[in-house]
Amino acid sequence: MNITFIGAARMVTGSCFYIQTKEANLLIDCGFFQGSKENEEQNANSFSFDPSGIHYLLLTHAHLDHSGLIPKLVKDGFKGKILATNATVELCRIMLMDSAYIQERDAEWDNKKRGWAGKPLLTPLYTADEAADSLDYFQGIEYGTIEEIGNGIKVRFQDAGHILGSAIVELWVNEDASGEKKLVFSGDLGQKNIPVVNDPTPIEEGDYVFIESTYANRRHKGINETTEELRQAVTESLERGGNISIPAFAVGRTQNILYLLKKLSIGGKLDHLRVFVDSPMAIRATRITLNHPECLDDETLELIREGKFSGSNLSLEFTEAVEASMELNKIKRGAIIISASGMCNAGRIRHHLKHNLWRPECSVIFVGFQAYGTLGRKIVEGASMVKLFGEEIAVKAKIYTIGGLSAHADQEGLMDWLNKFKRKPRRIFVIHGEEETALGFVDAIKKQLNTDTCAPLRMEVVTI
Ligand SMILES: [Zn+2]
Ligand SMILES: [Zn+2]
Structure with a gap:
C-alpha cells in the first residue's frame, strides 16, 4: 500500500493522510491548514487526490x-463513509456548522471589498448547507470495538485522551500474500492526569x-504545579485590578479551565471569581461533554455526581448573544473571560484583546498550543504591538x-506511549509537529528505542 502525507507533515496543522491499498482508498483526517496566511490559503486548493475515489475517512477527533x-x-465528490467516535460525531455537528458560518461571513466581507475594487467575487470554501450535507456521511462507532469495514480492512478506535471523543486509530490491512499489516495513528495524544478526559490508551502492537x-520538544509541569501556576496567575492578575482573558478552544481547554477554577474555588484557594465563557460553541460543547461519561475521567464524574459543579463561590456566565458579548467590554476589572479561538486568529477573543491588551493592569493567560503565524504566537513571543481590526x-x-x-x-508522555509497544514497530513516522520539533523527536526516538524512524515531508509517498 501507499501512504501520502498530505498535511501535518513537518507542520502541526492540515492533518490528512491518504492510504491506497490494493482494494480501497482511505483518508485519516481531512483538516484545515491554520496559522499564517499562506497556510490558510491552501485550504482553497483542490485536493491532490480524487475525493470521489475515497471509500473511507477515519476521523481521529473534532x-x-x-x-x-x-x-x-x-x-x-466524496461519497464514502466517515467513521468517528460518537462524541466526535456530535462535536463535528457544531464545529463544522460554526466553521461554515465563519467561511460565509469571511467571504461576504472579502466580497464587499472586492466589489468596491471591481474585482471578481469569491465563493466561500463551503456554506452552512454544504456543511450540513457532509454530516450525513458520518457514522459513529464505539471505543474499543473492532469493525470489519470490508476490502480486507479492520479498524478500532481507542481513547487518545486529548479532547472529548478523541481517538487513536488502529488499522489492520490485509491486501496480499505478504500478510496482515497493522498501522497505528496516534491522533493527537493527550497528557496523563489532565482533568476531564481519560489518559491516552496504551497500544501494544503495531507494525507502522x-x-x-x-510538544515533543517540551516537558510539561505536573498537574499540581500547573494548578498552582493558574491560581497564582489569577490571584496576581485580579490584585492588579484588571481583567483576565483566556483564549481557549471551545472544545477541550474551556472545560479543563472551568474544572480547575471550580476546584480551586471549592478548595477555598480562589474566591469570588466572575467567570464568563464567551462562546456559543463552548456552551454546546460543555453540554456534549456532560452527555458522554464514557469519555470522562473518574475525578470529573465524581464532581458531576456530587453536583459540586454548582455551588461554589464562583459565578459562571455563558454569553451567547453578540450583545451580551459586547456588554463584557464595559467591565473594567475582575472578569475572567474565556473565549475562542484558542490561537486568537478568529472569534470573539479578538474583541476582548482589543479592549484589554493595551491595559497594563490586565492579563492574558495562554493555555494551548499557538501555531506559527497566529496572533497568539506573536503575543506569546513578546510582540510589543499587534494589529486587531486594522488598529495598532x-x-x-x-x-x-x-x-x-x-x-x-x-x-516524556509521547515516549512513554511508544514504550508500551511490546514488539518494536517496523517503522515510526513522526507527524503533526513543526519541522525542528519533529526532527528532534526523530533523533530522540532513534536514540532511545533504536527503531527505524523518520519525519516525512509534505506530499511524500511511502510504500509499505
Ligand atoms: Zn487536536
Ligand atoms: Zn491537531
Whole structure:
C-alpha cells in the first residue's frame, strides 16, 4: 500500500493522510491548514487526490485542523463513509456548522471589498448547507470495538485522551500474500492526569506507527504545579485590578479551565471569581461533554455526581448573544473571560484583546498550543504591538503561558506511549509537529528505542 502525507507533515496543522491499498482508498483526517496566511490559503486548493475515489475517512477527533475540510471533501465528490467516535460525531455537528458560518461571513466581507475594487467575487470554501450535507456521511462507532469495514480492512478506535471523543486509530490491512499489516495513528495524544478526559490508551502492537509531535520538544509541569501556576496567575492578575482573558478552544481547554477554577474555588484557594465563557460553541460543547461519561475521567464524574459543579463561590456566565458579548467590554476589572479561538486568529477573543491588551493592569493567560503565524504566537513571543481590526494595539497586559494545561503529551508522555509497544514497530513516522520539533523527536526516538524512524515531508509517498 501507499501512504501520502498530505498535511501535518513537518507542520502541526492540515492533518490528512491518504492510504491506497490494493482494494480501497482511505483518508485519516481531512483538516484545515491554520496559522499564517499562506497556510490558510491552501485550504482553497483542490485536493491532490480524487475525493470521489475515497471509500473511507477515519476521523481521529473534532478539532478543525483534523476535520475542517470535510464539507469541502463532500462538496468535491466524496461519497464514502466517515467513521468517528460518537462524541466526535456530535462535536463535528457544531464545529463544522460554526466553521461554515465563519467561511460565509469571511467571504461576504472579502466580497464587499472586492466589489468596491471591481474585482471578481469569491465563493466561500463551503456554506452552512454544504456543511450540513457532509454530516450525513458520518457514522459513529464505539471505543474499543473492532469493525470489519470490508476490502480486507479492520479498524478500532481507542481513547487518545486529548479532547472529548478523541481517538487513536488502529488499522489492520490485509491486501496480499505478504500478510496482515497493522498501522497505528496516534491522533493527537493527550497528557496523563489532565482533568476531564481519560489518559491516552496504551497500544501494544503495531507494525507502522504514526505519532504526533506537537510538544515533543517540551516537558510539561505536573498537574499540581500547573494548578498552582493558574491560581497564582489569577490571584496576581485580579490584585492588579484588571481583567483576565483566556483564549481557549471551545472544545477541550474551556472545560479543563472551568474544572480547575471550580476546584480551586471549592478548595477555598480562589474566591469570588466572575467567570464568563464567551462562546456559543463552548456552551454546546460543555453540554456534549456532560452527555458522554464514557469519555470522562473518574475525578470529573465524581464532581458531576456530587453536583459540586454548582455551588461554589464562583459565578459562571455563558454569553451567547453578540450583545451580551459586547456588554463584557464595559467591565473594567475582575472578569475572567474565556473565549475562542484558542490561537486568537478568529472569534470573539479578538474583541476582548482589543479592549484589554493595551491595559497594563490586565492579563492574558495562554493555555494551548499557538501555531506559527497566529496572533497568539506573536503575543506569546513578546510582540510589543499587534494589529486587531486594522488598529495598532500595544501589548501592555501581563502575558502568562501555562504549558501544563496542554491537551498534548510532552516528550516524556509521547515516549512513554511508544514504550508500551511490546514488539518494536517496523517503522515510526513522526507527524503533526513543526519541522525542528519533529526532527528532534526523530533523533530522540532513534536514540532511545533504536527503531527505524523518520519525519516525512509534505506530499511524500511511502510504500509499505
Ligand atoms: Zn487536536
Ligand atoms: Zn491537531
